[in-house]
Amino acid sequence: MTVIHTKRLLLRRIETTDAPAFAHACNDELIARNTGRIPHPYTLDDAISFVALIGDAFDKGEEYAFAVTENDRLVACCGVSIKPAHVELGYWVGAQQRGRGVATEAARAVAHFAFEKLGAAILQAGHFTDNPASGRVLEKIGFRYTGERVMQFSLGRGCEAESFRLTLRREDFSAPDHIRFSP
Template sequence: MFAVTKRLLLRPGWIEEAPALTEAIADKRIARNTARMPWPYRLEDAEEYLSREPDPDYPSFQIIDRTVDPVRMIGGIGFMEGEDAPELGYWIRPDSWGHGYATEAAQAAIAAVRSSLGYGRIEAGHFVDNPASGRVLEKLGFRRTGRIAPRFSRARNRDVDCVMFTLEEEDAAQTVPSALAA
């Protein structure tokens, strides 16, 4: 599955990109804000991740900035099995923070999975000490559920409180089309 926006290309990762993925994640601030990413993130971690068989029900994408030459990997976004619905997760490399890439990528990824896989409700969350991610979710139309759940952070090696959100299909209707202006 692929998606294209005005600035980004979302596509599957390739094993040949393991060094680029390792370099993109070479900042502890990325790993500590995710549940599943180890720290330190080594080449072997990237190779293991990129060699996994893709799950057709829960796609993941590398986020490629296509406005620069050469193009450059600036993050990752994907879906995993959640408690009651598919769950969205993403990361952006720190030198690309503050440019709207997470919002743009998430809009495109959500549109793609809704179109291809029929996703209705989508869940997401952010660690309480990462409020910037909460602002991205709110821009996307996600609503707080009122629940804070402990989530294990592999990089921190402990449970961290996670603010939970949900996105119903009708909540995102006004935000998704703008992301697809390629």
């Protein structure tokens, strides 16, 4: 089991006991609208199902989603999913925790994990065109816009919406020294 340590954060596997904290944090329209598969409102049952599915996906090597914690409290979620032709990065940060660099610190740590531990050569990510804050996070860690605009479904919006695509190559990424992995 991989644990990732950054300056302020500890990223670890999502456990069944995290379900109430996920239910609380994900019951947020901004998160639902800006991600693909998070409904709104979001219930404890939704969180229990998510935690079970994501644990299974971690075991199968299909998706590595991390609980991002600070002083033992869940502040965000960040992970990569292994698609047929690429590795996709995604994240959200709890409403009370935004604007402090949490997304940038967590996304950088997970990108480092994907390059170092999964052997990814390139990462992909996307954000809806009306969510520039996410684009800023991706640019800060080295992602660049591909110029593509694609329609992506959001459960929280109940429809598809236009999104930008970005990529980050391993050679364009520099991991800060303070990121550590423990088994």
